Amino acid sequence: MAETLTFNPSDDRRTRYAELLPQLRGLVQGEPNRVANLANLAAALRQSFGFFWVGFYSVQDDQLVLGPFQGDIACTRIDYGQGVCGAAWAEATSQWVPDVDAFPGHIACSSLARSEVVVPVMVDDEVVAVLDVDSDQLDAFTEADIEGLQSVAQLCAEIWSATT
Template identity: 50%
Template structure:
């Protein structure tokens, strides 16, 4: 059962609360798509000043759109292309303060101005990425990077 949590405290405390809520929400469900759907809804509720949050999942040599919250999005992203494709290949989180200054950025929503992408892993293998876009420049911080990596670590247990 989902219970609304009101996130309080500093960034570290808020992300810790979010990670605990993510774990509670997903515990007991084995279906990857159900868990990713609820994860995208929870993240959409957690963040302000964003316009898209969702997942791209590995499918052979490309990323394919998974569960998300926001406007319709690009369906397929080649590995090594755009922020998501580069994060998937490198296996590292990427913060882009200004997507228009990012070489090779793939514009799915012209309103997006900044972005953070966090790889999803299972047994050391990249399964896909969490992608969050904002209509504001420089929306995501190092605190968001650390916090989202914690949340994705919890999410990975349920994939």
């Protein structure tokens, strides 16, 4: 397991995601515990990009339940279809929200969050979790973030299938 990340903070985001993904694979390689792996992925994303909040919500019965995260305290449970996370779950598609205050039904876990990206983690065409990333800046995310976070969500799906 790698215990440090190597990246150039002056590189553009697309380059940083490309450099980060193999390091994330190395970080989780051989670790059988899902929670440990997701915790390290959240920490690595926050460290690499300085995001305000990064975390996972897993599908449990009819709600999303808070899992490993980095950042301020968060909402513990989110109902199906509610807020940005619930929309990503219900629609099984990534949600890119430049201004969370303009998103109908947004759940304000933190009043400091201003923009958000939520990517579903899919296993066998079913959403098993969502990767939630918040910024304290308006319109903080780019297409490179969406693509990069979708690649991380794919890694999470592999972890989900291989771990407990």
